[in-house]
Amino acid sequence: MPWPTKKLGEIISFEKGKKMAVANDGEPYIGIDGLRTNLYAVYTQEKNGVRCKQDDVLLVWDGAHAGTVGTGLRGFVGSTVVKVLHHNSLENKFLFYLLKLFQEKIRAAAQGAAIPHLSKAFINNLKIPLPSLKIQKQIVERLDKIAEAQKLQGELIQKADELFQSLLHQELNPAGKDWEMKKLGEVLEYEQPTKYLVISTDYKDEYPIPVLTAGKSFVLGNTNEKDGIFPKEKLPVIIFDDFTTAIKFVNFPFKVKSSAMKILHAKKNEADIRFMFYKMLTIKFSHDQHKRYWISECSNLKIPLPSLKVQKQIVAKLSAAQEYKSQLLAQKSKLK
Structure with missing residues (x-):
């Protein structure tokens, strides 16, 4: 009824x-x-x-x-x-x-x-x-349980994020380690995004290719354009906003909206791209002027760099912490 x-x-x-x-x-x-x-x-x-x-x-x-x-x-x-x-x-x-x-x-x-x-x-x-009031109370009991589960899941997500931040600074701390100093530009090659620029901004959720920015929004929308898609064989990469110095790690084909970024690739046998992403998360890049930063400043910053073997070991630990957080986020989304 x-x-x-x-x-x-x-x-x-x-x-x-x-x-x-x-x-x-x-x-x-x-x-x-x-x-x-x-x-x-x-x-x-x-x-x-x-x-x-x-x-x-x-x-x-x-x-x-x-x-x-x-x-x-x-x-x-x-x-x-x-x-x-x-x-x-x-x-x-x-x-x-x-x-x-x-x-x-x-x-x-x-x-x-x-x-x-x-x-x-x-x-x-x-x-x-x-x-009826009886059914209202039954509904409220169920929704209260969902809200409590969401709250608990939120607390676990916060703790997972704290764990990742703690591991990030612990694992990347060079104190007492014989790591070589390298400029970012010595281990990261950049590519201009011009050939991957989207033509139309008529985005739709059902389209297959995401259009990215290195800024907070990350995915601006999806396009159905078939040309100028960043190829799978060149992945993963870091996209670097040349004006704000924001970064994103990308491991899927994409197009971009703006040319105001650099697409960064790790040089083989020297750097692991995900390690470089984690390392760059710990760097406070200066961006107080309206100018492009990668070539003029950021690429010249020196970082302590362990061997490729150690880089991959560190990546394994940090990626496991991130995967745990991703699983918690997926579980929380199912509680909505």
Whole structure:
């Protein structure tokens, strides 16, 4: 039997928080930051405000983070936040998960260019499924277990990352080791990316070839162009942003959007490309001027370089730590 549907406006209403004087102690005063972090950071000694209990559902109404949903906090509600009141046909935590489900739609419907505000009319007209309270509680129990598993997985991922960073600096520390000093340009050859530039930016997820940047976004999109694809037999490589000095390790065929990068290859019998990538992660390249850096500066930096055999041993340890983190990330994605 299908669940009945209701418009949210038929079963919820909003009580806007108030502006109150902040203090170093007193009762928690919950604003945007508190709701986003689920931590108490601001307090008030005033008593004439909108109180919320720990199981109340709160919603950021104004500002860049409008639409953020939270629960689990008690105190006074800040002026940019609302307390969501509801009919007794709704269980508090079920309402919280419902609003989380519609969070992106609610944000997208916010009004105002400079300071966005949520649209009450849009929220009130959202149609939601409304099972019985018994079923709501069963759903909440399942979602709580998933959220707890995600939290645990997140903690494991953080520890895996800490392990990798610790290993990175431990294994690449040259102290007490007879490693030869080499310039980066002596063991890494560069290739200009010109022949791999994408022609069209009409990217689609179903296209087979990723278009890369060395910047934070890494994959800009996918293309179906068949010419000018970086060949598999020349992989793996490091792509180096010539202006920001950002680096990415690449082991799959690709095209690029910009010519403002160098494609770096390790010289055979001298360097392992993944070792060089790990080593470059530990270098703080200077990039405070708007200029190209690889040829003029970075290629001339000297690094301690162990034998190729030792490089591969170090790579094996660091890659195992990264693989462990990748497995944890894959497991976490399945919990969504």
